[in-house]
Amino acid sequence: MYTMRQWSARHARGLKHSYEWLERSLVKLYPYFQRMGLSKVEQPLMKFVEQPTKRFLFDSQSCGQCTLGSTGMSCPMNCPKTIRNGPCGGVRANGKCEVKPEMDCVWVVAWQGTQQLRTEQQALHILQPALDWRLKGKSAWLRAAEQRIREMKS
Amino acid sequence: MSPSLQRAQLPPFSYADEPPAGENLPILPQHVSPGRLERVLRAGHFAITTEIAPPDSADPEEVYQRARLFDGYVDAMNATDGSGAHCHMSSVGMCSLLTRKGYAMVMQISCRDRNRIAIQGDVLGAAAMGVCNILCLSGDGVQAGDHPDAKPVFDLDSMTALQTIRTMRDESRFLSGRKITSPPRVMLGGAANPFAPPYDYRPYRLAKKIAAGAQFIQTQYCFDMPMFERYMQQVRDMGLDKKVFILLGVGPLASAKTAEWIRANVAGVHIPDTIIQRLKGAQDQKREGLNICIEMIQQARELEGVHGVHIMAYRQEHNVAEIVERSGALEGRKPWYPGLVETSASSSSLSPATQELAV
Ligand code: SF4
Numbered sequence: 483m484y485t486m487r488q489w490s491a492r493h494a495r496g497l498k499h500s501y502e503w504l505e506r507s508l509v510k511l512y513p514y515f516q517r518m519g520l521s522k523v524e525q526p527l528m529k530f531v532e533q534p535t536k537r538f539l540f541d542s543q544s545c546g547q548c549t550l551g552s553t554g555m556s557c558p559m560n561c562p563k564t565i566r567n568g569p570c571g572g573v574r575a576n577g578k579c580e581v582k583p584e585m586d587c588v589w590v591v592a593w594q595g596t597q598q599l600r601t602e603q604q605a606l607h608i609l610q611p612a613l614d615w616r617l618k619g620k621s622a623w624l625r626a627a628e629q630r631i632r633e634m635k636s
Numbered sequence: 637m638s639p640s641l642q643r644a645q646l647p648p649f650s651y652a653d654e655p656p657a658g659e660n661l662p663i664l665p666q667h668v669s670p671g672r673l674e675r676v677l678r679a680g681h682f683a684i685t686t687e688i689a690p691p692d693s694a695d696p697e698e699v700y701q702r703a704r705l706f707d708g709y710v711d712a713m714n715a716t717d718g719s720g721a722h723c724h725m726s727s728v729g730m731c732s733l734l735t736r737k738g739y740a741m742v743m744q745i746s747c748r749d750r751n752r753i754a755i756q757g758d759v760l761g762a763a764a765m766g767v768c769n770i771l772c773l774s775g776d777g778v779q780a781g782d783h784p785d786a787k788p789v790f791d792l793d794s795m796t797a798l799q800t801i802r803t804m805r806d807e808s809r810f811l812s813g814r815k816i817t818s819p820p821r822v823m824l825g826g827a828a829n830p831f832a833p834p835y836d837y838r839p840y841r842l843a844k845k846i847a848a849g850a851q852f853i854q855t856q857y858c859f860d861m862p863m864f865e866r867y868m869q870q871v872r873d874m875g876l877d878k879k880v881f882i883l884l885g886v887g888p889l890a891s892a893k894t895a896e897w898i899r900a901n902v903a904g905v906h907i908p909d910t911i912i913q914r915l916k917g918a919q920d921q922k923r924e925g926l927n928i929c930i931e932m933i934q935q936a937r938e939l940e941g942v943h944g945v946h947i948m949a950y951r952q953e954h955n956v957a958e959i960v961e962r963s964g965a966l967e968g969r970k971p972w973y974p975g976l977v978e979t980s981a982s983s984s985s986l987s988p989a990t991q992e993l994a995v
Contacts, residue, residue, distance in 0.1 A: 563748070563774055563788065567795035567844065569837075570774045571829030571856055572903030580903040581777035593834045607840060609848055612752065612796040612811065 484585065487541045487560070494555040494595040497539070501551055508627040509634075520624065528621045546617030548626065552605035554595020556588045565589070566610040640937045643967055646680055651972050657738030660766055660821075668805065668851070669823040671768025672740040672972055673712040676944075677852065677881045682937060683944030684965055685742060685854065685883060686956055688713040688734075690725035699725070699733045705953050707973035709960040712740040712769060714854070714946070718749055720902075721781025728758050735766035737974045742825065742854075743767045746775030751791035752800065756810055759801050763820030771825040771854065772797035776903060795848040798824055802849035826850035828882075830867035831860060831906035839870040842880070852881040854946040859889075859907045859928070861935050868941055877941030884936045887948040888955060889925040892916040926955060926962075933963035 490497055515523045528544075536542030536557075540550060543559035549566070550557060558566055562581035568589030572580030577590045589606070596604040617625075653662060660670040667674050676683045686706055691698040706713060715730035731741045743762050745755055759770065774794045778786045792800060800811045801824055808819040826845040830838050842853065858864050864884065871877055889895045889907075892915035899907045911928060918924035929947075936942045945965060949956050960966060970976070 562777055563790045563793070565774055565790065565793040567793050567848075569832075569834070569841075570794075570904075571827060571832055572776065573832045573834075574903075575833065575906065577833050581779055587833075590834050593837050606837060607844065609795060609799065609844060612792050612800070615791075 483538070483541065486538060487557075488586070490539045490555050491591045491595050495598065497555050498551055504623070505626055505630065508623055509630050512624075512627045512631060515624070524621050524624055527624065528619070532621055532623050544619050544622075545613060546620040546622050546625065547613060548622035549605050549610065552596065552599070552603055552608065553588075553592040554599075556592040556595060558588055558592070558605075558610075560585075561588045564613075566613060568606075569593070638938050639940055639942070640682070640967065643680060643682060649676065649679060649681060649969055651976070654972065657974055658736045658766060660768075663821060669768040669821050671712075671823055673742070673769055673852075674823045676711045676969075676971075681944075681969060682965055682967055683712075683881070683883060684710045684947065684960060684971065685712045685714060685944065686710045686947045686949065686953075687716060688730065689950065689953065690716060690727070690730050692724055694725070696733050699730060700737065702953065703734055703737070703739060706956055708970055708976070709957050709966070710947070711944075711971045712742050714742040714744055714771065717744040717746040717773070717775070718781070719744075719746075719776070721748065721776045721778050721783070721786075723782060728762060731762055731767045732765050738972075739974070740769070740972070741767050742769040742771050744771045744773060745797060746773045747790050747792045747794065747797055748775030748778065749789055751789055752811055755792065755797060756800065756804060759804060759820050759822070760816070763822055767822065769823045769825060769852075770801060771827065772801065772850075773827055780903065794826055795845065798826060798845065798849040823851050824849045825852040825854060827856065828853045829856040829904050830864055831856055831858070832904050835867075838867060839874055839876065842871060842876055843874060846876060846880050850880055852883060852943075854883045855885040857885050857887050857905050857948065858932055858936075859905075859911050861932065863906070865939065868939060872941050881943040882941060883944040883946040884932070884939075884942055885946045885948060886929050886932045886936070887950065888922075888929040888952050888959065889915060890952065891921040891925065895925075926959060929959055930963045933959070933965050937963075937965060937967075 533544055540555055540557045541560050542557045545559050561568055563570060569587050573587045573590060577586055579585045579587045593606055601607050655661060663670045673683060688702055715727040717727040727743050731743045734741055772794045778784055778788045803809055803811065804816055805819050805822060808816045810816060828842050892912050895907050895912050895915055898905050915921050915924055933945050936945055947956055947959060
């Protein structure tokens with residue numbers, strides 16, 4: 483839903499905070515999930531919570547490698563060229579997408595939405611690696627929690 | 637001293653170690669490729685590249701004919717890869733034919749049509765054929781072309797493609813980590829569009845491309861010099877012109893009507909009203925289009941941090957020679973072309989290049 487996506491981009495700052503809160507909670511819950519078996523938790527979590535929420539708020543395409551926190555809540559997978567390091571050179575003078583003229587370029591939205599972030603937090607300044615397509619449809623939240631725990635340990 | 641005057645002090649460019657056509661030059665110290673384009677750029681000369689339009693045909697003679705138009709006027713030719721999402725002879729095919737004749741090629745790779753497996757395979761094949769320069773592009777969307785019903789691939793984007801090929805070259809590994817026994821010795825390039833929003837981000841995007849591996853940049857068509865100068869100011873302030881060779885994209889507009897059409901229909905091309913007015917007011921619009929293009933080149937020659945021009949003369953390829961000649965962009969050089977060495981090396985101890993310059 484494009485309207486909802488636009489709303490989310492406008493409220494990126496607040497949403498980023500709730501997002502970070504969610505990540506912290508997941509880190510706390512992670513040991514329980516582990517005990518229950520991650521593979522058992524991942525599917526329902528994805529199907530009933532993560533996917534519907536992200537879909538509703540951001541039109542998320544569930545690539546499994548979420549960058550929303552560094553793109554001002556603009557899901558780059560809505561770029562018709564699925565460019566992870568945008569914007570491409572085709573952006574129209576009015577900021578609309580080359581491929582879908584009725585849509586704002588997701589990377590222009592991301593640029594505007596991340597101005598208040600520090601440079602090293604902005605996706606537009608960080609080289610995003612090539613996507614791992616095996617993770618499509620998998621839970622990005624669990625992966626983020628996993629990574630956070632790994633970082634805390636090291 | 638102005639950049640062009642500084643270049644006038646350079647020693648003449650030499651083709652003394654030019655091998656038989658189809659074989660690679662030796663790789664000079666600090667160079668990544670055995671290519672002539674890298675040599676011209678690193679020597680500090682004003683480089684000229686152009687775009688060769690691939691035919692809708694399987695006849696090699698058509699390719700050679702198109703290339704001959706540029707003989708002696710350009711340092712390298714870009715073989716486009718399904719540009720505008722239209723189907724033509726592939727860039728690999730074009731490069732394969734033209735490297736056999738000794739031409740310096742810039743092979744374009746668009747991420748629209750091939751995934752990482754295909755792209756890496758093509759890179760190895762291209763380097764084996766003697767391609768010394770690769771330009772990575774995300775590519776136009778399929779909706780722009782003659783097969784809007786095609787599946788867009790976009791497995792990589794221009795940045796990750798650059799990164800991937802740099803890994804292949806510098807670490808002798810595929811993206812998967814698997815070993816490459818002999819790495820592709822290529823200079824890596826990217827595109828830049830200083831004329832599309834978000835304007836204040838564009839110099840940072842250039843920095844990001846450099847970080848991903850770009851060593852030269854060819855820009856989108858420039859029809860707005862003040863805008864480009866503002867961009868270059870920021871590029872210089874960030875010190876980027878010292879890290880990458882920047883070739884300004886230019887091209888002749890055929891008429892005011894074409895200009896208006898391009899502005900409305902071609903993604904990412906910015907043509908200010910003043911240019912359209914100027915064309916409209918001209919007696920001979922085609923001439924005026926050439927004049928504008930030549931003026932852009934002349935201004936680019938005096939801009940600090942611009943290392944050359946990329947001439948995209950779609951459907952006006954026959955005018956490239958005149959554009960180069962009248963703009964003075966070669967600054968007394970003569971780019972290599974098949975036959976240059978044979979005709980001038982015969983009766984003199986001078987290196988072919990110095991001899992060319994002496995006449
Ligand atoms: S204009 Fe923006 S959204 Fe559209 S294809 Fe380019 S980067 Fe993607």
